[in-house]
Amino acid sequence: MNYLLVLILDVIFGDPNWLLHPVQAVGMLVNRLESFFRKRLIFISLKLRGLILVIIVVGAAYIVPYLVLNIPYINAFAWYYFAWTGISLNSLYKHSNRVLNELNNDLKAGQRALGMIVSRETNSLSETSVIKATVETVAENTSDGIIAPLFYLFIGGVPLMMIYKAVNTMDAMIGYKSDKYIDFGYFAAKLDDLMNLIPARITALLLIISSFFLGLDFKAALKTVFKDAKKHASPNAGYPESAVAGALNVQLGGDSYYHGKLYDKASLGVATREIEVEDIKKTQKMMIMTTLFAVALMSFFAL
Numbered sequence: 001m002n003y004l005l006v007l008i009l010d011v012i013f014g015d016p017n018w019l020l021h022p023v024q025a026v027g028m029l030v031n032r033l034e035s036f037f038r039k040r041l042i043f044i045s046l047k048l049r050g051l052i053l054v055i056i057v058v059g060a061a062y063i064v065p066y067l068v069l070n071i072p073y074i075n076a077f078a079w080y081y082f083a084w085t086g087i088s089l090n091s092l093y094k095h096s097n098r099v100l101n102e103l104n105n106d107l108k109a110g111q112r113a114l115g116m117i118v119s120r121e122t123n124s125l126s127e128t129s130v131i132k133a134t135v136e137t138v139a140e141n142t143s144d145g146i147i148a149p150l151f152y153l154f155i156g157g158v159p160l161m162m163i164y165k166a167v168n169t170m171d172a173m174i175g176y177k178s179d180k181y182i183d184f185g186y187f188a189a190k191l192d193d194l195m196n197l198i199p200a201r202i203t204a205l206l207l208i209i210s211s212f213f214l215g216l217d218f219k220a221a222l223k224t225v226f227k228d229a230k231k232h233a234s235p236n237a238g239y240p241e242s243a244v245a246g247a248l249n250v251q252l253g254g255d256s257y258y259h260g261k262l263y264d265k266a267s268l269g270v271a272t273r274e275i276e277v278e279d280i281k282k283t284q285k286m287m288i289m290t291t292l293f294a295v296a297l298m299s300f301f302a303l
Contacts, residue, residue, distance in 0.1 A: 003150070003298045006083040007291065014090035022065075022085050022162060026169045029057055034174065034184070046183040054170065054187045061166035062159045069158060082158040086165055088145035089291050092138060093284055099134045100280045103127065119176075131275050135283045136252050139207070139244040140237045142287045144168055147206065147294055148199035154298050167191050193235050200236035203290065204229070204243040210289035211247035216282065221246035224269045231266035238268060244286060245269030248279050 015021055033056060037049040044052075068078045095117045103110030108123075110130050115122040118137055125133065148168070153161040167188065174181050175189035204225050212218035224246030225239060232238025232253070245252040251271035 002080075002083075003154075003295045003302070006080065006087065006153075007089070007295050009080065009084040010087050010090050013084075014094065015085065015088070019081075022082060023165055023169050026057060026061065026166045027173065029060060030170055030173050033057070038184075047186050050174070050184040051187045053174075053184075054167075054191060057166050057170060058163055058191075061162045065162045066159045079158055082162060083153055086149040086153065086158075086161045088141070088149075089287070092141050092145055092287065096134055096138050096280060096284060099130065100277065103130060103277060119172075127277075128275060131277055131280060132250075132252055132254075134280050135244060135248070135250075135275065136241055138280070138283045138287055139240045139252075142207065142290055143196065143200045143203035143236065143240045146287070146291050147203040148196055150291075150294050150298060151199045151202065152195075154301075164195055167195055196236040200239045202294075204239035206290040206293050207240055207243040207247065207286055209293060210286045211243070213289060214247075214282070214285055216247040216286070217249050218247065220249060220270075228266070228268040231268065233265065238266075242268045244283055247286065248275070248282060249273055250275040250279060 030053065033053045037044075037053060041049050041052075065078070065082050069075050069082075071078070095113075099110055099113040099117075102113040107127055107130070110127070111122045111125055114125070114130050114133055114137075118133055120133065122130065122133070149161050149164055152164040170188035171185070171192035173188075174185035175192060176182075176185060177189075208218050208221045208225070211221045221243045224242045227242075228245070229238040229242040232241065241252050245268045249270070249272040251267050251269045253265045253268045
């Protein structure tokens, strides 16, 4: 029941702007530490400075919720608050829906809406590319933003969930292969890869099951995961993306620009038809059903 209530809180309220969000706190800590380490600890290699940053942030992400959860009278509220802010179903749905709605009116507006949720360059993307990027983002973040946090909440409680959120936030901020972050963000990126190994594969399985209940091509989803998931540059993102590509009978991936640099990305799935705006809605439905399956399983095993 606790997990269901957490999900209900997220669906109703989303990310609370009226309270300090744990991810915002992590972001502020990472920014301050990065500035300090780059200016002050110049006698240490960038890679080692990045490792020290990871250790400090991970330690804080564990210790702070652990201490708060042991404060009498507020510990129950604190548990729900951390757990609720740790998942992002509401946020992911709203942001992808904004792209969908804007795209129906104006391509430039759709590009701008997409640019708010991805790190790739969007101002020159075609309508097809905007749709594809949105579907990929919903698929990948079903794992990163929903299933993975729930997984760590289930196996290790709020402190472990907050460690995951901290690692995922660091990866989003400094885990790039750009000249600036290739060394400094090395350990953040590797730890994020490690922590997502199991959740990404669980997400792919749940997406396949969801596609069956939604009347999509679950057989192609299963086949595409086994055939294409490992082609992705990320050891994890290819699993949920391949599952969605197969379920929709479309092709995802392909070359994209990130921070002014062209990256050769593998193609996932077989393009038996052209991707269309309606596929964003279908992917959202898969995300929602996958989340419901995960919460149901967690609640069952918790009993």
